[in-house]
Amino acid sequence: MPEPAGADPGAPVPAPPRPGPVALVVVLVSALVAAAARLPATGTALRPDESGYTLVARAWSPTAESPFGRYWVDRPPTLVLAFRLADLVPGGHGIRWFGVVAALLAVLVAGLVGREVLARVRPDATPGRASMVVALTALTAAAFVATPQIDLQLTKGELLALPVLLASVWLVLRAVRTGSVPAALVAGVLAGLAPGLKQSLVGAAVFGLALLLLERLGGRLDTRGLVRLGGAFVAGGATPVVGTLVWALVAGVRLGALWESVVGIRGQAVGVIAGGPLGNVLRRAAELALATVTTGLALVLLALLVHVVRQGRRSSPLARAALVMAVVDGLALLLGGFFRLPYLFAMVPSAVLTVALLLAAAPAGGRVGRLVPPGLVAVVVASAAFSGVGWVRDLGRFERPPVAVMAGRAIGAVSQPGDSLTAVLGNADLQYSSGLPSPYEYLWSLPSRVRDPDLIELAGVLRGPDAPTWVVTVYDIRAVQGARAADDLDAALAGRYVDVGPVCGGRHLWRRADRPRPDPVRDCAGLRRGFGQP
Structure with a gap:
């Protein structure tokens, strides 16, 4: 959608009307359903990755040559810290409870993202549209989080980072709307924190930087605003990185050893995967591609691409930044080489942004243009509900220990x-x-x-x-x-x-x-x- 007529660079955009009580109930119920869908996992055996990270966390005692001591793992210290905190929860399933909380928070924050997108795309929206955008955006997030087609048991960095990524997106949108430096700073901190849970989760950082630059090029931000907000965002993003480096120095870990654990091994790992049995890789890639289609994720992201192409030069900085985010996250997923189903959680923020954008930008007149965005939501929700029925029917099988x-x-x-x-x-x-x-x-x-x-x-x-x-x-x-x-x-x-x-x-x-x-x-x-x- 083009810029609102008469927008002055740097002028704050007023907040849209608050969503009505029905919309707030939809958001809350969606969040509770997403959390409840993961509750059965709190009583089942941990998967290999969860088990391994828990063992690493329990034995964590850094040395000069190993960030974690007894066991070596190619993950950042932030993720191991999350597992160490989760292990404090009685019962041995603390990380699964963290997953329940992450699902709940992701849906709630998705509602906030929807409201900020509406403020950016259609600041003069009616209360009815505000309610629709917020409710359906949260409902979409809940469907992606709660679908068994991705994973309702495993809790790792991808799921734990989901509310972090969405919160960063929400805050950078808010920073652009209000000119708030603190909001940009916290958005940057969250964007920098996400790769600490999984190295490839750079989508929020890419989105924030792309949005700020595109808003400047589009005239919505002046140079001073770009410097203020961009500087705060970058400074915030650097904070988790600097914090990790300081921890390593204090703990006596060689920075080269930390680099090898977090970054250096990735290239070698891709080579080992490529040199292994091709059949396993192709099978996982096919499963991932199928889930991308059947969950509705591919359809939503295709709708974003069509929207940007149709709008051309008139497409909003928000739409283009969302597309850049989706492309970068998609490339990171493909280049990783493992093609595990939970990797699709990395694409959820782009999908949530897309749904909010299309709902907000839908014309008031014209049946097709008005019904397509809710239709996308219906496809995503129906897919999650349909697969959920089968999952409930087979729940006993999932509860058996491997x-x-x-x-x-x-x-x-x-x-x-x-x-x-x-x-x-x-x-x-x-x-x-x-x-x-x-x-x-x-x-x-x-x-x-x-x-x-x-x-x-x-x-x-x-x-x-x-x-x-x-x-x-x-x-x-x-x-x-x-x-x-x-x-x-x-x-x-x-x-x-x-x-x-x-x-x-x-x-x-x-x-x-x-x-x-x-x-x-x-x-x-x-x-x-x-x-x-x-």
Whole structure:
């Protein structure tokens, strides 16, 4: 939509009418539904990533060569801090409760985003339009957060950062409308905080910078306003980065080691992924593409592209900034190479912005133009509701512990104080559920494959004084790491370990010969009976 006629550079835009009570009820109910959809996850076993991050957080003791000490992970300290705080919640599912809160806050903030978008696009809006924009924007956010097609169990950086990203978008919009430097500063802090939860979540930073520059080019901001708001936004964005660097220096962590953990490994990891089995990558990419379509996310973002193209030079800075944000987030998702479903949460702020923008800009006359934006919302909500019915029907299946968790518990049940366990190439949920520490620093496959490709470090651990009591293999080492790594691992095991045999889930178990222990229950049926599962 073009600039409002007669807009003066730097002049604050008045706030739109407050949404009515019905709209506020819709926002609140949407937020509660989004939170409630994640409540069943607070009673189910943690997934591998959640388990691994929790173990890293519990053992967090930084050294010069490792930001986290005992275990090495390619994630920022902010994420590990979030898991450490979550671990303080009784019950062992604190991170899932954090996910419930994140879902609730994301929907509430989405309503605020809708109101600010309306103030920018149509400052003379009627109370009825204000109510519609706010309510439907929040409803859209709730549908994306609560759809089982993305993930209703796993809580990681993508979900935790969602309210942070949306809050940054809201505040930078508010800063442009009011000229508020504090709002721009806090927006920058939040934009800089998001990559601390997942490195690729730069969308809010990109949106804020793009919006400020485009508003200046469009004449909505004068140079002085750009310097004031842009400077505050950049300063805020730098604050979490500087804070992390200061922490590293105080904790005695080498900045090079911090860089390797947060940034340096990413390029090597992409190479390892590309060199691995192509079938797994293509399968995950296909699942991600399908979810992008079936959730309505692709349709919403396509509508944004069509809107900007049709408006051409008359398109608003807000619309173009939203498109830039969507493109950058999409590229970050694709370049990551893993194609996990929760990565789609990174695209939700762009989708929320799009829906708010199209609802606010819809013409009062003309049936097609007026009905398309609510139609997009209807598609997104219907998709979430339809998939939710199937998810509720299969809820019992989701509540069963994975075989890795049951196997870990079985090993832990026959272990003694001082025992330890190492899962070769990582199986963090098995490690976590066993209750046993690992003397090997890698809890995931990818860091191990990148930093210990020939498993020389692992073989040294198995031959050393702190060799684990139990060793579990999940993968075909010869196929994944090559003949050299497999032969070295076999030699280390043969010289010191007893072959216990296969365990549930295709895993294989070894025990140190000098640590006699009863054999754990190893078949899946026996494990399910032991843990009260059908």
